[in-house]
Amino acid sequence: MKKTFITFLLGIIIFNVSKAQVKILYDATKAESAANADWVIDADLHNLGWNPGPVVGSGNESNAQRLPTPDQSTVTSTTVETYWDGSLSAWGIDMVKKGYYVESLPYNVAITYGNTSNVQDLSNYKVFIVDEPNIKFTTAEDTAIKQFIRNGGGLFMISDHTGSDRNGDGWDSPHIWQALMDTNGVSPFPFGISVDYVNISGTYANVLNSPNDPLLHGVMGNVTEVMWSNGTTFTLKPTNNPTVKGVAYKTGASTTGTTNCLVAYATYGLGRVVAMGDSSPADDGTGDPNDNSLYNGWTQDASGNHERLIVNATIWLAGDANSIPEVNESSKILINQLTYADKIKFIVSSSENIDNSAFCVYDILGKQVMRFTNPASNDIIINNDKLGKGIFIYQLQVNGKSVKTGKFAII
Secondary structure (H helix, E strand, C coil): CHHHHHHHHHHHHHHCHHHHHCCCEEECCCCCCCCCCCCCCCCCCCCCCCCCCCCCCCCCEEECCCCCCCCCCCCCCCCCCHHCCCCHHHHHHHHHCCEEEEEEEECCCCCCCCCCCCCCCHHHHHHEECCCCCCCCCCCEEEEHHHHHHHCCCEEEEEECCCCCCCCCCCHHHHHHHHHHHCCCCCCCCCCCEEEECEEEEEECEEECCCCCCCCCCCEEEEECEEEEEEEEEEEEECCCCCCEEEEECCCCCCCCCCCCCEEEEEEECCEEEEEEECCHHHHHCCCCCCCCCCCCCCCCHHHHHHHHHHHHHHHHHHCCCHHHHHHHCEEECEEEECEEEEEEEEEECCCCCCCCCEEECCCCEEEEEEEEEEEHCCCCHHHHHCEEEEEEEEEECCCEEEEEEEEEEE
């Protein structure tokens, strides 16, 4: 009885989190303020030598602190984006107005997952935003980011055009994102997205005709076009991840094709990913006046579509909007969980054919610890001593797609 109560209480903690407690983390560890860029929500400090590599420009770069100032508790519905100092301040202010809590990851804090000694460990956040990284992710950071997504986090990955190496270390954002995605220890391109090495500019109204799409028709309104000012495109790889979906394409490209995609999204494990091929749409035109020549891509370009697209996408990443239709949890499949003193039993039943299916169990770091094939034919019994104490994630896959997910605890 005690075990059942604790597990139920854990469910309340996990699933009944108020929107005000949903934390969004903006990365500032990858030279996002190098040269003519200022991709931070707020920076009170400048020119502190945050970049370990060579810096192109005057060197008077923004240094984002963890918490924006003035404090976000003072933001109201009429607060203007210049309340904070950064080219992403409009984005940050918009999210606070929607009820979210925002932070920056300063240059000297590590990107980790599951590290309890790091107060800004990714496990403490729902969405991780990385706008045009200029320093390559380490192997440990690569692993941490993928574990974060697999366990339910949302990654917003923003690239820029090829040759946009702002800090002169030999790595630009397209190659950095490609390096993160081309391998994951299991299979390449786990998100089903590959970055193209191109440099394009133009206004593109070639958007997906999907009235219920959460990115194009979310709470911020409808998105009808985007404007790229020296950005790149993506090639989609649905064979690597069948959930990947493009929502905006270059003019003349198919809105259901796999090439010349400007904005794409997908699910991965329990989490979500959005990819955008240009950093200009998120630029609110303010930033650091000492070192940057910036312009307003947030509301001025594309008739204000960028603000609607980016905020819609962030809300979807936070899990507060409809999922991709292809991976909505099927109402025809039921998973009944029975908890005993020494074991947990899952009973999978369905009114549809789920012969080509698998029931997978992952630990909190995203490592698969158990796998059962065609679970509808037999009850799944997990002995507690086989896993040990902790929080675990189960996922039912049918034809390679996730259709049911959930969490359970062994106390």
